[in-house]
Amino acid sequence: MTFKPGDVGADSLTGWSIATGVAALGFMVYLPLGSLPSFAGFSEHPSALTVAMCICGSLSVYGAWRRRLAVATVVRRTLFFGAFLAVMGNVNYAHYVYYYSHTVPDAQGAPRVGEPAPEFTVPDPSGGSWSLQAFKGTPFLLVFYRAHW
Amino acid sequence: MRDLEGLDRIAPKIKEQGGVIVTVSMDQWSELAQRQARMARGMTMLADPDGDMVRTFGLEDICFGEDIARPAAFLIDREGIVRWRNLPTSWRYRPGSSAYLAAFESSVSHE
Numbered sequence: 001m002t003f004k005p006g007d008v009g010a011d012s013l014t015g016w017s018i019a020t021g022v023a024a025l026g027f028m029v030y031l032p033l034g035s036l037p038s039f040a041g042f043s044e045h046p047s048a049l050t051v052a053m054c055i056c057g058s059l060s061v062y063g064a065w066r067r068r069l070a071v072a073t074v075v076r077r078t079l080f081f082g083a084f085l086a087v088m089g090n091v092n093y094a095h096y097v098y099y100y101s102h103t104v105p106d107a108q109g110a111p112r113v114g115e116p117a118p119e120f121t122v123p124d125p126s127g128g129s130w131s132l133q134a135f136k137g138t139p140f141l142l143v144f145y146r147a148h149w
Numbered sequence: 150m151r152d153l154e155g156l157d158r159i160a161p162k163i164k165e166q167g168g169v170i171v172t173v174s175m176d177q178w179s180e181l182a183q184r185q186a187r188m189a190r191g192m193t194m195l196a197d198p199d200g201d202m203v204r205t206f207g208l209e210d211i212c213f214g215e216d217i218a219r220p221a222a223f224l225i226d227r228e229g230i231v232r233w234r235n236l237p238t239s240w241r242y243r244p245g246s247s248a249y250l251a252a253f254e255s256s257v258s259h260e
Contacts, residue, residue, distance in 0.1 A: 101240040104219050109207025113234055117225045120202045122195045125178045130171075130195055132229055139168040139226050141253055144208050144218040145152055146174065 016063035016082070023057035023086035026093030050097060053090050060086035117142075153188065155246030160191030162250060166257050170249075173197050175217055222249065224256050232256045 064079035111117055121131045153172065160170050170192040174181065181196040188194070195202070203209050203218040210219040220243050224233035233252045237243050244252075 097241070102238070104238055104240060105210050107207050107219060107221060107236045110221060110234065110236060111206065111223065111231045113231050115231055117223065117229050117231055118205045120205050122173075122197055122202050124195075130193070132225075135169070135171070135225070136229065137227050139224065139232075139253070139257060141156075141163065141168065141170045141249055142223045142225055143152075143156060143170065143172045143249070144174070144203065144206065144221045145172060146212070146217050146220065 016060060016079075019056040019059035019063065020082040020086045023053050023060055024082075024089040026053055026089030026091070026096075027085075050094060053093055057086040057090040152243060153184065153192075156249065157188045157191055159246045159250045160189070163253055164191065166254065168253055168257065169193060171195060173202055173218065175200055175203060222252075224252055226256065232259075 061083045064083035067079055068076065117132055119132050121129050123129045156170050156172065163170055171194075172192055173195045175198060176184070176196045177198050178196045181194055185194050197203055197218075200209055200216055200218075206221065206223075208218045208221050210217050220237050220240070222233075222235045222244065223231050226232045233256055235244050235248075235252075
């Protein structure tokens with residue numbers, strides 16, 4: 001059984017490819033997304049995306065299963081590899097949304113509102129340094145971030 | 150970079166109100182220089198490769214074996230007192246630039 005013109009949904013090569021591609025996007029959550037602003041939705045609508053990816057993953061598996069008896073070995077392998085990627089993309093995304101993203105450690109030692117900010121000194125490559133005193137008299141927003149954010 | 154770009158956009162507004170944005174990451178200075186090149190240079194961007202400042206603020210974390218800073222933001226007034234802080238409990242919910250700006254404006258207006 002091969003893809004034929006007129007096939008629809010996961011039965012069409014285009015439909016199967018899109019479903020597989022969308023589900024496999026689940027791998028992107030662990031990649032540096034900062035340069036891909038269009039993927040902001042990955043963080044902002046996790047439940048909707050989880051459902052969408054599960055549907056796409058299911059369609060991908062369904063499309064591959066329908067053609068499990070394809071004559072050409074390369075077609076069979078491509079389909080099942082694609083379906084495998086789709087399923088793993090689903091698993092990866094769900095793992096990030098429902099487990100990993102909640103692993104931020106407590107910050108019990110962080111200064112509280114009303115307390116003085118701790119003294120710090122950060123040497124810079126020019127031989128100088130930055131310290132709390134350097135900002136005395138200037139209100140400042142101090143943001144700690146992970147490298148690729 | 151999305152977070153940094155958001156901060157870069159609000160940096161001029163904060164500067165107009167007499168403030169400044171300071172960012173800290175555990176990058177090497179050479180890595181930070183590449184990031185700085187993509188910004189409008191409206192912020193002070195610090196690298197803390199040894200994590201001394203990160204530990205001072207109690208924000209150390211490990212990700213896939215790599216030392217990193219957990220996400221956090223503090224608003225520190227002219228006297229060095231913390232007036233606002235944000236310590237997200239999920240990697241997914243970090244404040245956007247508008248929240249930072251609102252916190253800054255609120256704090257400045259109460260001084």
